[in-house]
Amino acid sequence: MDWKDMLSRIRADLPEAADEDAMDEDSTVDCTDCKKGTVHVVVEKKGRKGKTATIAEGFQCGDNELQELASELKRKLGVGGSARGGEILIQGECRERLSEILRELGFKVK
Numbered sequence: 001m002d003w004k005d006m007l008s009r010i011r012a013d014l015p016e017a018a019d020e021d022a023m024d025e026d027s028t029v030d031c032t033d034c035k036k037g038t039v040h041v042v043v044e045k046k047g048r049k050g051k052t053a054t055i056a057e058g059f060q061c062g063d064n065e066l067q068e069l070a071s072e073l074k075r076k077l078g079v080g081g082s083a084r085g086g087e088i089l090i091q092g093e094c095r096e097r098l099s100e101i102l103r104e105l106g107f108k109v110k
Contacts, residue, residue, distance in 0.1 A: 037058055037059065038109075038110055039056050041055070042095075043093050053081075054089075054090040054094050056073075056088045056102065057086065057088075060086070063084070066083045066086070066088065070083035070088045077094055
């Protein structure tokens with residue numbers, strides 16, 4: 001028996017595995033609510049060794065949806081960044097362009 005087979009059998013016996021699947025389904029349903037909230041776009045320099053970062057915060061969606069949105073924004077802006085905890089960090093100062101793209105996607109931006 002392979003270690004992957006053993007792991008899948010153990011996971012099947014755990015009651016938490018079914019709950020995690022249900023949570024994943026709920027997060028995909030909440031993706032439509034993500035565009036209804038207000039997003040704040042802020043430029044920060046503190047704690048980044050002098051480098052500027054643009055942060056969009058206030059997203060109310062699952063981590064998977066947030067990762068996809070961050071990926072799309074980074075591609076359109078041509079910069080790097082990350083997404084976690086309901087906020088997207090974009091490298092550099094691009095508040096105006098980020099706000100414009102978010103408005104095109106249906107977000108309310110402040």
